[in-house]
Amino acid sequence: DAKTTQPPSMDCAEGRAANLPCNHSTISGNEYVYWYRQIHSQGPQYIIHGLKNNETNEMASLIITEDRKSSTLILPHATLRDTAVYYCIVPKTGANNLFFGTGTRLTVIP
Amino acid sequence: ETGVTQTPRHLVMGMTNKKSLKCEQHLGHNAMYWYKQSAKKPLELMFVYSLEERVENNSVPSRFSPECPNSSHLFLHLHTLQPEDSALYLCASSQDLQGASGANVLTFGAGSRLTVL
Numbered sequence: 001d002a003k004t005t006q007p008p009s010m011d012c013a014e015g016r017a018a019n020l021p022c023n024h025s026t027i028s029g030n031e032y033v034y035w036y037r038q039i040h041s042q043g044p045q046y047i048i049h050g051l052k053n054n055e056t057n058e059m060a061s062l063i064i065t066e067d068r069k070s071s072t073l074i075l076p077h078a079t080l081r082d083t084a085v086y087y088c089i090v091p092k093t094g095a096n097n098l099f100f101g102t103g104t105r106l107t108v109i110p
Numbered sequence: 111e112t113g114v115t116q117t118p119r120h121l122v123m124g125m126t127n128k129k130s131l132k133c134e135q136h137l138g139h140n141a142m143y144w145y146k147q148s149a150k151k152p153l154e155l156m157f158v159y160s161l162e163e164r165v166e167n168n169s170v171p172s173r174f175s176p177e178c179p180n181s182s183h184l185f186l187h188l189h190t191l192q193p194e195d196s197a198l199y200l201c202a203s204s205q206d207l208q209g210a211s212g213a214n215v216l217t218f219g220a221g222s223r224l225t226v227l
Contacts, residue, residue, distance in 0.1 A: 032213050034213075034215070036216075041198065041221070041223070042220055042221065043112070043114075043200050043202070043218030043219050043220050043221050044153070044200075044202075044216070044218050045112075045218070046215045046216065046217065049213050049215065051213075091208050095208055096141075096158045096160075096165055096166050096207050096208055097143060097155045097158055097166065097207075097208050098208055098216060099155075100145075100152050100153040101152055102152055
């Protein structure tokens, strides 16, 4: 997988937007950016993915820079249930699986 | 419920026991995966199956034996495990392998938490 760099931890106040950054400077032109999250002791959950354009779904928004070397996952109104480890993943073309690194541990504070 | 069901959710076994973990998906996906997650460690890929054929085996000890009888079911047979094998075992599926064209999203089960005494 293309190497990704995420901060190990972040805090966010409940009700505020959570902005989680990810650097992926070695990304290739046809490689997608995926975001997953894992709530404690549960299986990872898919959030969103994108290639070039910004994307939005019912869970989050994904903003990808024009050079595609970094992206930001935005949770518009964080709740306590959004406390989890968030993984930014860029799988290498031809790879059979996704490599989950250490991610960012987001803590939503009441 | 994600569409991927794992049983049992919790399993305690001795080092000489034989047990199996089961994974079932009714999403019509062609690829299935076993991951291992030890305490405070990233997920480690164990096995990958595509259309019931094993396509990847990441240097997993032979005491773990996968079986994929059809595209909807995946098993992990456990035999003579060690205490360090205690972990959360996660099954996932995707429409096609990650390396196939386009985006392929993984859907995970809730996991089977294994404790080896």
